Every structure is written in structure tokens, then in C-alpha cells.
Amino acid sequence: xxxxxxxxxxxxxxxxxxxxxxxxxxxxxxxxxxxxxxxxxxxxxxxxxxxxxxxxxxxxxxxxxxxxxxxxxxxxxxxxxxxxxxxxxxxxxxxxxxxxxxxxxxxxxxxxxxxxxxxxxxxxxxxxxxxxxxxxxxxxxxxxxxxxxxxxxxxxxxxxxxxxxxxxxxxxxxxxxxxxxxxxxxxxxxxxxxxxxxxxxxxxxxxxxxxxxxxxxxxxxxxxxxxxxxxxxxxxxxxxxxxxxxxxxxxxxxxxxxxxxxxxxxxxxxxxxxxxxxxxxxxxxxxxxxxxxxxxxxxxxxxxxxxxxxxxxxxxxxxxxxxxxxxxxxxxxxxxxxxxxxxxxxxxxxxxxxxxxxxxxxxxxxxx
Amino acid sequence: xxxxxxxxxxxxxxxxxxxxxxxxxxxxxxxxxxxxxxxxxxxxxxxxxxxxxxxxxxxxxxxxxxxxxxxxxxxxxxxxxxxxxxxxxxxxxxxxxxxxxxxxxxxxxxxxxxxxxxxxxxxxxxxxxxxxxxxxxxxxxxxxxxxxxxxxxxxxxxxxxxxxxxxxxxxxxxxxxxxxxxxxxxxxxxxxxxxxxxxxxxxxxxxxxxxxxxxxxxxxxxxxxxxxxxxxxxxxxxxxxxxxxxxxxxxxxxxxxxxxxxxxxxxxxxxxxxxxxxxxxxxxxxxxxxxxxxxxxxxxxxxxxxxxxxxxxxxxxxxxxxxxxxxxxxxxxxxxxxxxxxxxxxxxxxxxxxxxxxxxxxxxxxxxxxxxxxxxx
Numbered sequence: 001x002x003x004x005x006x007x008x009x010x011x012x013x014x015x016x017x018x019x020x021x022x023x024x025x026x027x028x029x030x031x032x033x034x035x036x037x038x039x040x041x042x043x044x045x046x047x048x049x050x051x052x053x054x055x056x057x058x059x060x061x062x063x064x065x066x067x068x069x070x071x072x073x074x075x076x077x078x079x080x081x082x083x084x085x086x087x088x089x090x091x092x093x094x095x096x097x098x099x100x101x102x103x104x105x106x107x108x109x110x111x112x113x114x115x116x117x118x119x120x121x122x123x124x125x126x127x128x129x130x131x132x133x134x135x136x137x138x139x140x141x142x143x144x145x146x147x148x149x150x151x152x153x154x155x156x157x158x159x160x161x162x163x164x165x166x167x168x169x170x171x172x173x174x175x176x177x178x179x180x181x182x183x184x185x186x187x188x189x190x191x192x193x194x195x196x197x198x199x200x201x202x203x204x205x206x207x208x209x210x211x212x213x214x215x216x217x218x219x220x221x222x223x224x225x226x227x228x229x230x231x232x233x234x235x236x237x238x239x240x241x242x243x244x245x246x247x248x249x250x251x252x253x254x255x256x257x258x259x260x261x262x263x264x265x266x267x268x269x270x271x272x273x274x275x276x277x278x279x280x281x282x283x284x285x286x287x288x289x290x291x292x293x294x295x296x297x298x299x300x301x302x303x304x305x306x307x308x309x310x311x312x313x314x315x316x317x318x319x320x321x322x323x324x325x326x327x328x329x330x331x332x333x334x335x336x337x338x339x340x341x342x343x344x345x346x347x348x349x350x351x352x353x354x355x356x357x358x359x360x361x362x363x364x365x366x367x368x
Numbered sequence: 369x370x371x372x373x374x375x376x377x378x379x380x381x382x383x384x385x386x387x388x389x390x391x392x393x394x395x396x397x398x399x400x401x402x403x404x405x406x407x408x409x410x411x412x413x414x415x416x417x418x419x420x421x422x423x424x425x426x427x428x429x430x431x432x433x434x435x436x437x438x439x440x441x442x443x444x445x446x447x448x449x450x451x452x453x454x455x456x457x458x459x460x461x462x463x464x465x466x467x468x469x470x471x472x473x474x475x476x477x478x479x480x481x482x483x484x485x486x487x488x489x490x491x492x493x494x495x496x497x498x499x500x501x502x503x504x505x506x507x508x509x510x511x512x513x514x515x516x517x518x519x520x521x522x523x524x525x526x527x528x529x530x531x532x533x534x535x536x537x538x539x540x541x542x543x544x545x546x547x548x549x550x551x552x553x554x555x556x557x558x559x560x561x562x563x564x565x566x567x568x569x570x571x572x573x574x575x576x577x578x579x580x581x582x583x584x585x586x587x588x589x590x591x592x593x594x595x596x597x598x599x600x601x602x603x604x605x606x607x608x609x610x611x612x613x614x615x616x617x618x619x620x621x622x623x624x625x626x627x628x629x630x631x632x633x634x635x636x637x638x639x640x641x642x643x644x645x646x647x648x649x650x651x652x653x654x655x656x657x658x659x660x661x662x663x664x665x666x667x668x669x670x671x672x673x674x675x676x677x678x679x680x681x682x683x684x685x686x687x688x689x690x691x692x693x694x695x696x697x698x699x700x701x702x703x704x705x706x707x708x709x710x711x712x713x714x715x716x717x718x719x720x721x722x723x724x725x726x727x728x729x730x731x732x733x734x735x736x737x738x739x740x741x742x743x744x745x
Contacts, residue, residue, distance in 0.1 A: 057694050061413070061684045066691075091450050094475045095691040098659035102695045117474040117484075120447055120454070127490035128472075134483060288447065288454045288470055291461075317413050317687070323455035326409035327462055 004039070004047035005077035007196045011037045012080070016198075017147065020073060022086035022093050023065055024230075024254050024286055027116070029163050030139065030270050031085060032199060033156035034149045038085070040195040043231050043255050044068040047196070048075065051346060057099050063317040064346035065230065066092045073111075074103045083112040083146060085139075088120070090286050090320060112146035114139060120288040123279040132278055133271035140270060153268030159199075160266045160273060166199050169206035170260035173213065174250065178305055180219030182209065184248035185238040191256050192232060223366045224249035226302050228328075229313030230321060231255050234344060237313070240356040244363035249305040252298045253313070258282045285320040294324070295331050302337055308366045309338035316345035338365045369446060370471075370646040372557035373492060375515035377505045382444075383437045386453075387553050389417035392424065393598035393716035394547075395433045402717050416685040416717035418456040425460065440466060442502055444495065448473035448656035450688045469498055473650050476628045476657040480648065488647035512642040515557030520637045523625035525565035526552060527633045530622060532572045533673050537586035538616040539576040543605040545621035546596035552624060583614040588734050589674055591666070592618035593696070594681030594689055595715040600723070607727060613734055617673050619654050619666060626652050629661030631669050655688040662692065663699045670706065676737045678708035679730065685714045707736040 011018045019031050023042035031038035045064075048054075048071040057074070058067055072078045088094045097113045104111055116139045119128045140151050170191060177187040190209055194202040223246045227233055232253055233241070241248060251257045261282035267273050283290035283297050302310060310332055315321060325341065332339045340362040342355070374380045392398050398416060404423030406412055412419075421437075429436020443457040443466055454470045461468035471491050474484040496507045526548065532539030548568065555561045575581075582605075590608075592615045597604060608615060622631035628651040635652070637645045651657050669675070678700055680693045693710065701708040709729045714720035 059682055059684075059690060059694065061687065062691060088475060091452065091688045092691055095658070095688065098477065099692060099695050102659065102699070115477065119487075120451070120472045121470055121491065125491065126494050127487050131483070131487045131490075285455075286451075288451060288472075291455075291458050314411075319414050319452045319687075320455060322411040322414055323418070323452065323459065325411070327459065329409060 004044070004072065004196050005080060007039070008077070008080040011198065014198075017082035018080065019083045019085055020078070020081045022069065022084070022089060022096070024089045024284065025259060025281065026085055026087060027136070027139065027270070027274060028199070029156065029159040029273065030136075030143070032163070033152065033159040033270075034143055034147060035155070036082070036147065036149075037198045039081075040255075040259075041069045041072060043192045043195055044072055045234070047077075048072040053103065057103050060347075061317055062092055063230075063315050064344070065315065065318075066096060067346050069093075070096065070100060070103070073100050074107070079109060081111060083114065085114045085116070087116040087118050090318075114142045114146060118278065122289045123275070129275045129278075132275050136271045136274050151270075156270055156273075157266055157268040160264065162199050162203065164263050164266065166194070166202045166206060167260040167263060169203060169210055170194075170256075173206055173210050174257065176210065176213035178224070178247070178249040180222060180247055181213040181216040183238075183242060185235060185242065187248075188232045188235075188238060188256070191260075195255070219247075222247040223309070223363060224305060224307040225309040225311055225366070226250045226252060226298070226305065226307045227311045227313055228252035228298060229254070229344075230315040230318055231313070231344070233311075233313045233342075234348075236352045237342065237344075237355055237359070240352070240359040241311070243356065244360045246309075246359075246363050246366070249307050250301045252301060254284055254286070258284045285318075285324050291324075295328055298328070299331060299335060299337075302335075307337075309340070309362065311362065312339065312341040314341055314343040316343050338362070338368075340365070369444065369553075370492060370650065371553075372512050372515040372519060372642065372646060373495065374499070375557045376496065376507045376509060376512040377499060377503060379505065380499060380503055383440070384554050385421040385437060385456075386417050387550050388424070388432070388434060388437055389420040389716055390596070390598050391433055391550065392420050393718075394601055396599065397431050397433065398599055398716045399718050400431050401427075402719075412717075413684070415450075415452050415456075416714055416720075418452060420716055421456065422459060439464060442466065442499065443468040444471070445469075446471035446473055446650075448475075448650055449653055450655060450686070467498070467502070469495055471495065473656060476651045476661065478658075478661075480628060480651055485644065485647045488650055489643045492643045492647065509642060512557075512646075513639065516637045516642050516645060517639070518559065518562050519557045520635065521562035522552070522556075522565045523635055524633060525562065525569045527625055528569035529565065529572050530617070530624075532569075532576060533616040535576060536589075536674065537581040537583055538589065538614055538673075539572050539581060540616070541582045541605050542592050542615040542618040542621060543596070543601050544572075544582070545618065546598075546601065549596070549621060549624075583609045583612065585612045586614045588613035588737055589676045590615045590733075591670060591673070591675045591678045592620070592681065593666070593678060593693065594618075594683045594713060595620050595686055597681065597713050597721065598716050599718040600713075600721065603723065604726075607723075608730070611731065611734060613730070615679065617669060617675070619662070619669075622669055623652050623654050623665070626665075628652060628657035629664050631665050655686075659692045659695055659699075662696055666696070666700050667703065670700070675706065676740075677706055677733050679733065680708060680710040681713040682710050683713050683715055684720055685717060707733055707740060709733040709736075
């Protein structure tokens with residue numbers, strides 16, 4: 001059980017500040033380099049179980065990511081945050097800063113909200129890189145002003161190093177989970193907890209988990225599948241997958257591999273760093289400029305991990321994901337890779353039995 | 369879409385799938401086309417414009433009022449209204465193997481910044497190079513300048529037409545302006561579009577001088593915030609008229625010819641750099657700008673038009689338009705202090721609209737307007 005308020009309290013106890021970052025891929029290294037702790041506010045079913053505050057501001061057809069984000073920031077627990085950072089991750093999230101400001105102002109609260117525009121065009125287009133570099137410089141200045149701290153190239157380089165280390169460990173742990181040396185449920189828990197922890201704690205936890213998994217035996221006798229979607233599959237779903245004799249051998253989940261799947265060269269220059277990361281990061285349905293390589297990367301993962309099926313974990317109302325689904329199905333059908341879709345919504349109430357039945361049917365399909 | 373850019377070429381024509389989808393919905397085939405897309409695996413939660421267009425394309429234009437749209441040599445989308453458009457065009461990009469050029473437009477929380485405008489202009493230049501390469505034609509900036517002057521005149525007359533709503537009773541309904549979006553979007557910069565809107569403004573003004581008004585006993589002057597409910601144009605306007613109510617203006621149509629945060633006529637091209645002018649206008653259409661700017665534009669419009677109440681049409685198919693509406697409604701109904709109501713609509717999928725549900729709320733709004741009047745004496 002993740003209690004985000006406790007995590008923020010611990011950050012404050014260490015004399016640091018907690019910056020709530022909008023998903024999906026915020027510039028966490030930069031926040032960290034200022035001596036603050038970036039918390040990526042997604043996968044928050046436990047941190048924001050009700051949606052009462054959110055329902056005053058967002059219609060029910062907003063996705064669960066946006067609704068839980070609003071719920072948390074406007075809640076009593078969210079009042080512990082020291083600032084918010086967002087970028088144009090999607091059409092819904094780009095509308096949120098002023099909605100949150102309006103909600104906070106109703107409560108007599110104020111929080112610095114920093115914004116950044118990430119180009120959604122290929123890096124080789126005229127001005128794409130220069131424009132992004134200028135936005136990064138602007139963000140650095142904005143952070144200095146909002147938080148009264150000075151940017152340091154040395155600290156930024158160190159932040160990049162530690163995040164690269166964390167991402168490398170996450171990739172290593174994912175491959176160990178793929179070999180059956182640890183459960184995907186435990187892997188998911190560790191990654192989810194990491195969104196709300198200082199990166200140094202993530203490194204410690206991942207290192208310990210890698211060590212433990214390396215000492216555990218591999219289990220080759222399971223049907224291997226890849227999961228894809230925005231948020232990690234709910235625990236009930238993972239239990240159903242593992243209970244049906246399948247193993248998650250890899251993922252194309254935005255809050256998992258799409259976040260830790262890349263490594264960018266260490267530098268003390270944030271503009272250089274983010275323009276580099278922008279070009280090489282894992283493809284995502286929300287990053288419009290990666291559209292041409294996303295399905296290819298997913299299919300390559302299926303091949304690499306010798307998987308027999310793909311499970312699409314659909315975030316209800318995420319048009320980015322659902323617009324690509326028919327094409328994904330077509331490609332997978334063409335390659336004779338089994339697939340199934342399960343939709344996850346904010347208001348889901350249990351339904352574990354029906355989930356299990358569907359997942360069992362999928363497992364049988366893999367044998368055909 | 370900066371359509372005038374295509375006028376810079378000898379022979380480049382463009383089609384607007386959104387306008388075709390709106391037409392399909394207005395002609396009553398929206399649901400049919402949506403169902404075709406759903407049968408092919410597209411979720412019912414996806415924008416109904418996209419579903420209509422995909423359904424039309426997948427069935428070779430069958431059931432479309434225009435037999436569908438021609439298959440293009442280039443797909444051009446921008447993400448200022450929504451990124452869904454880029455995702456939607458990606459479908460054709462993959463299916464047809466046609467190149468897809470995305471224009472990335474930074475969202476405006478305040479007025480458009482100079483650096484953002486430079487970035488947009490750089491993308492236009494890339495687009496021009498792409499079209500030159502594909503078509504073998506040479507781009508001529510003077511032709512764009514000419515097209516922009518035509519658009520300026522068309523928009524000026526369109527604004528005259530829209531402004532007929534300021535009279536009491538209003539000379540138009542917002543539904544009249546909805547249907548005029550088609551020529552505005554599909555014929556921008558083309559010869560004759562200026563004359564079309566000049567005739568429209570003249571005719572509307574003449575009708576007003578002759579005492580002809582769409583809702584002669586108009587008692588309630590309402591403002592609409594959303595895309596047009598294309599499948600309800602006649603039904604909704606007729607039923608409202610029966611209640612002596614008129615939706616006289618809409619954010620959807622009032623923003624034309626403006627800049628972000630305003631409904632005034634600001635796209636007054638003076639013959640300068642056409643690309644700069646197009647980039648400056650890139651955020652005009654409500655969705656690419658933020659809550660404070662929206663509230664500002666609406667508040668001023670409410671005063672200008674003498675609005676009695678707002679109808680916020682929460683539109684499942686257009687999250688970008690709708691997601692801010694709850695806060696927008698709270699703010700405008702406190703300041704300038706007038707009743708507002710939210711109804712559920714889908715702009716092109718009639719299955720997601722309940723006439724009775726919507727009118728129960730609209731009638732409640734009219735009662736609240738009466739109550740405000742009684743209190744004011």
C-alpha cells in the first residue's frame with residue numbers, strides 16, 4: 001500500500017522539497033538536480049482512491065490518470081506538495097494547470113505550476129531541437145525563480161547519472177522477471193513505488209531486488225506474454241495472468257518500460273540532454289513523432305522475449321492508445337501473435353472473477 | 369489549418385475530413401459511419417468525427433453525402449485543436465502509405481509568444497518544402513498574400529454576419545453560423561469566398577431591416593459553448609424557438625477571425641509577412657488556449673451580445689473543448705453573474721445525446737433566467 005502523503009512527509013523530513021510532476025515523461029533529472037524530489041503522479045489508484053474533488057472539475061470521460069492527478073493535488077495530502085511541473089503530454093493534461101489553479105484557489109491554496117512544451121514533431125525538422133532547447137532553458141530559469149535555487153551543471157550531470165543507473169536497474173529487473181526469477185506483480189510494485197520515491201531510494205530498492213532475483217532460479221515453463229498500455233496492469237489482473245500460467249516477459253507500458261527504456265549520455269547541459277532524450281526515447285502513443293516506430297518496437301520486443309501473445313491494457317478514454325489499437329491488432333494478426341484487450345477505467349469495482357475468466361481464455365488461446 | 373499556404377501553389381487542393389464528418393452528421397449518416405468504424409475495432413469513446421471519417425474511408429465513401437473524400441498525396445494535421453487529429457491521420461498514413469506532416473502548435477495559457485510563433489513559421493516553411501518536393505511545383509508567397517487578403521475580407525463580412533446577433537431580437541441564430549463554418553474552413557483564401565460572406569451579411573442585415581428575425585418573440589438570449597450539435601441543428605433550434613429562446617452566439621463560431629482569448633476581428637492581415645500572419649492566427653479556435661483566456665473571451669461576448677445565460681455542451685467526443693468547462697462555467701456564472709447550465713452532447717454521434725435530458729436542463733436554465741429578472745425587478 002503506497003501512502004503518498006507519507007512519502008512527501010519523509011521527503012520534507014529530509015529537508016527536501018517534493019515536486020508533483022504530471023505524467024508521462026517529465027524532466028525528472030532537472031528537478032532532482034535542484035535538490036528536490038520529483039514525484040510522477042500516476043498509477044495513483046491507492047494514493048487517490050476516491051474522486052470527489054476531481055468530480056467537481058473534470059467530467060467522468062476524462063481518463064483515470066487525469067482524474068486521480070486532480071484528486072490528489074486538490075486533496076489535503078496534495079497540499080503537502082511544494083510545486084507542480086507539467087508538459088504537453090496529452091490533450092487532457094494540457095488543459096489541467098489552470099483547472100488545478102482554479103481548484104487550489106477555491107481552497108485558498110497556491111502552488112507554483114511550471115509548464116513546458118515538448119515538440120511533437122521529428123527532431124530533424126527545422127527548429128525542433130532549438131525550440132526544445134529554448135524551452136528547457138526557460139524551465140531552468142522558471143525553477144530558479146519559483147524555488148529560489150540556482151542551477152548547477154555538476155549537480156545536473158550527477159542527477160543524469162543516478163537516473164541512468166535507476167533506469168538500467170529497472171531494465172535489468174524487467175529481464176529477470178521475464179525469466180521468472182521474480183513475479184511481475186512484485187516488479188510492478190517496485191516500479192510503482194518508485195514514482196513516489198527519491199531516485200536514490202529507487203536505486204537501493206531496485207539493487208536489492210536485482211540481487212535477490214539473480215539468486216532465484218529461472219522458471220522457463222510458462223507461456224510468455226507482453227503487456228502494453230499506459231498504466232501498469234492492476235494487481236488483480238496480474239494475479240489472473242500469473243494464475244493462468246502465463247508470465248509477463250516484457251512490457252510496453254508507459255509508466256514502466258516506456259519510462260525507463262532509454263539511456264541518455266551524461267552531460268551537465270540540460271538542453272543538450274533533453275534534446276538527446278527527445279530523439280532516442282522509447283516510442284509512445286502520446287509522443288506523436290514516434291508514431292512510425294512504436295508498433296515496430298513492440299513487435300521487436302515480442303520477438304526478443306519469445307512471447308506468444310500481447311495483452312493490451314486499455315486506459316479508458318485514452319484516444320492516443322485506442323486510435324492505434326486496430327492497427328496493432330492487424331499487425332499482430334499478420335504475425336500470428338495472439339492478443340487480447342482489457343479495458344481499465346477509474347470507476348472499476350472489482351470484477352476479478354470475470355477478469356480471470358477472460359485471462360484464462362487468453363491463456364488457452366496461446367496454446368492453440 | 370493554415371489552408372492559405374496551399375494557395376501558394378499552382379495546383380494543390382485540399383479536403384477537410386472534419387468538415388466532411390460534420391456534414392455527414394448533419395445529413396443524418398453520422399451514426400451509420402461511426403458504426404462502420406466501431407465494427408473495425410475503433411472504440412466508441414473516440415471522437416465521432418474521426419469515427420465518421422474512418423467509417424467513410426473504410427467503406428469507400430458509401431453512404432457519404434459527397435461519396436467520401438479523395439485519397440490524398442499528403443496528409444497534413446496539426447495538434448492545436450487536438451492531437452487526436454494527428455493520430456487519426458496516422459491511420460491513413462499507415463493504411464495508404466501516404467506521408468503525414470504534423471504541425472506542432474504550442475498551447476496558449478497567455479497570449480501567443482513570439483518564440484512560439486517563430487517555431488510555427490519554421491514548420492510552415494518545412495511544409496512548403498514538403499509540398500514543393502511532392503508536387504514539383506514552386507511555391508509563390510505572393511499568392512498566399514493574395515489568398516490572405518481574400519480571407520481577411522471573407523472574415524470581415526463573416527464577422528458582420530455574426531454581429532447581427534447583437535441586435536434585439538437577434539438577426540441570426542448560432543445554428544445559422546454553424547452551417548457557415550463549412551465555407552470558412554473548406555474555401556479559405558479561394559476566390560469568391562469573400563463575396564459569399566459579403567452577400568450573407570448583406571442579406572441578413574436586409575432581413576433585419578425588413579423586420580425578419582429567426583425568433584421574433586425572443587425572450588432568452590443564450591450563448592453556446594461547444595462544437596455544433598450537427599445532428600440536432602433543426603430540431604434544437606426549432607424547439608428553442610418554441611420556448612422563445614435563441615442561442616444567438618457560440619464560442620465555436622465567434623472565435624473565427626480572432627486571436628486566442630478574444631472573439632473580436634483581429635486577423636486583419638495588412639499585407640505583411642503572410643506566414644507570420646498565419647502563425648499568429650494559429651491558436652484562435654478555443655481549444656488551443658486556456659481557461660483564463662476562454663473566460664475572458666466569453667465574458668466580453670456576454671456583454672457585447674446581451675446574453676441572458678450560457679449553455680455549456682459537455683461533449684464526450686471533444687475532450688479538449690470540454691475538459692475545462694466545469695471551471696469555466698463556475699467562473700462565468702459568478703462573473704458576469706448569469707445563469708449557466710451544462711448539457712451532455714456528442715457533436716456528431718446522435719446515440720450519445722438525449723433530447724429530453726438536454727431540454728430538461730435548458731428549460732431549467734430559462735426558469736432561472738426568469739428568476740433573475742424577477743429579482744432585478
